[in-house]
Amino acid sequence: MSGTFVGMPVFPPPTHPAFPKAAHEAVNNPTLRGNLRHATHTIRAKRAKAVAEVSDWAALREAGKRIKDHTLLHLDRYLVQLEEAVTAAGGTVHWAADADEANRIVAGLVKETGESEVVKVKSMATQEIGLNEALEAEGIRAYETDLAELIVQLGHDRPSHILVPAIHRNRGEIRDIFRKEMGEWGRPAPEGLTDTPAELAEAARLHLREKFLRAKVGISGANFMVAETGTLVVVESEGNGRMCLTLPETLISVVGIEKIVPTWQDLEVFLQTLPRSSTAERMNPYTSTWTGTTDGDGPQTFHLVLLDNGRSDTLADEVGRQALRCIRCSACLNVCPVYERAGGHAYGSVYPGPIGAILSPQLRGTASEIDASLPYASSLCGACYEVCPVAIDIPEVLVHLRERVVEGGEAVRGGNKVLLKPAKGHAAERAAMRAARWAFSHPAALRTGQRLASRSRRLHPRTLPGPGRAWSGTRDLPVVPAEPFRDWWQRTGGGKDGAK
Amino acid sequence: MSSRERILGRVRRALAEVRDEDAPVERGYLREHGARSVAETVDLLAENLADYRAVVHRCTADELAATLGRLVGERGSTAVAVPTGLPPEWLTATGAEQVADSAESTPYELDRVGSVVTGCAVAIAETGTIVLDGGPDQGRRRITLIPDHHICVVRVPEQVVSSVPQALERLDPARPLTWISGPSATSDIELDRVEGVHGPRTLEVVLVGGDRPSAELNTGDS
Structure with a gap:
């Protein structure tokens, strides 16, 4: 067993900015926000209807x-x-x-065939490992x-949604991307291509058929x-999957080890x-x-590459392992208010949205700036958990990962137990929590503090000074009541006889 | 150490402290949704096929050859791909050249064939799905993929099941399966569904059998 981190995933680019910074840029792009709002709202209503159709x-x-869960525990x-x-x-x-x-295995298998081009079915696993590059x-x-992958590839772009x-x-x-780029990759876009979805789909059909x-x-x-x-099972819509799975002589499937049933x-x-x-x-x-190969029908050579790449590390985390139940439906992205506004690129991973916020920091570890910030890319509203078809409690894992980032502690990376240091930049939060812990375990001090706070309420500022300024810049500070709860309880005997 | 051993070792260490009783998973869900008569199940199949833009036709066994001949004729295809085990009497009224499914034919040759006629292994009413399993009347997977027009014959009611669980019970996982629900489509432009990308852009399903008189369903026939 190697005790080093050699061979850890190449993603993310270590320079990817933390989520708040990346999201800030996205939020200021009105076209992007418009596109995302339109698409996510369209699918939200339809999903609710499709789900309501089945009574069970x-x-x-x-x-x-x-x-x-059963599969993971006997993986x-x-x-x-x-x-x-x-x-x-x-x-x-x-x-x-x-x-x-x-990547080495796949490149070697392709070379063995003597070919220098391959056609690909959309696959999150191959995106994750950067196979194309x-x-x-x-x-x-x-x-x-x-x-959609074609649009991303032709546009020299990055994917921003799982589906x-x-x-x-x-x-x-x-339309602009097709007009400009298709000719560089093969058959150019038809003359006079308009932006109707049917025409765009037709252009893709013509462009890809020769391939x-x-x-x-x-x-x-x-x-x-x-x-x-x-x-193996591939679920798709366009027929490009069927083309890639049946026409070539050799088929190579790269699949995460958690995809088993x-x-x-x-x-x-x-x-x-x-x-x-x-x-x-x-x-x-x-x-x-398909099951292996079938004589005379479809590829006569079939390779399955089983991919770990951080999955067994994720499996070692009792709370976090539920993320491996994910079937990549993307319902959580479509309902997420944060995703809708920030867009997928801000998550700095091929897995954006709520599931990405718990998957990426587990697959890649929380060492980089982006991965340490992802567990915070959520308001914990719980809409993602509500729609998840395998009931992943995403808010629970987010909170768990926040704790790991702030407190540090034990985790498994590359199959080895490591001790993570508490992240920098959370000193104020840790100090506040320490103070709270002390106050709650010292009732006399707590009572004195509460009374002091109540009596000085007229003097309270509306925003916090010092390091708290940024926090209270977008939040109202809670108003301190005139009388602490415990004083009220003692005075009225818990509100007996309607006492106020 | 091989990567196989490394990965299995990591998995085993990750699960070292886990205690899981090996009880079978509880399946509290339904085997089918709602109670329907056989005829109602076939009607539901027709309705759901049409809802996803398949063109649905119904006829008796005696009318099948004429129906298929008419559909190929209306399409204007000069060549039609034919699985080797398709009952020959199905195509007696079809004038187009018949291209037999064979191991030798290339994708380029199939690209010049306008239509394909097949049977199916099973059809699922609740989802409007037909499933092909490469049986003699269905042929290799590519013949239902490259031609732009697929006519699929479903024998009703015997090939129709209500639900996905019932379909899986009937199917053999060792065979290569293709589940088809409507013509090819995409939701990739603004998450809105558009029909017609790489697979056949026109899917016609002929429900044959039963005591229903020859009647065209208007749904989806626009």
């Missing part, structure tokens, strides 16, 4: 949670079972402890084929892997909850399942 939603949610067993089943069905299983190793460095060009990475772009911006037809290598992720059968039957829960939570549909247009 609460039971499905509970079952999804339990299946995932070693199910990983081995999955490996056996995939191998028996004609696939080859590879294990990647971190991003670098996964790693392949580029090896002289291999990766073409994104999901419409719809180009959610920050409106139709006019998309699908000639593709020899496809790269995908997976939404689910079934341990007992070795089956134990049995074929377990899919009956998630194939009901995922489409309704993500795109607000009864069922998404296309779902593909």
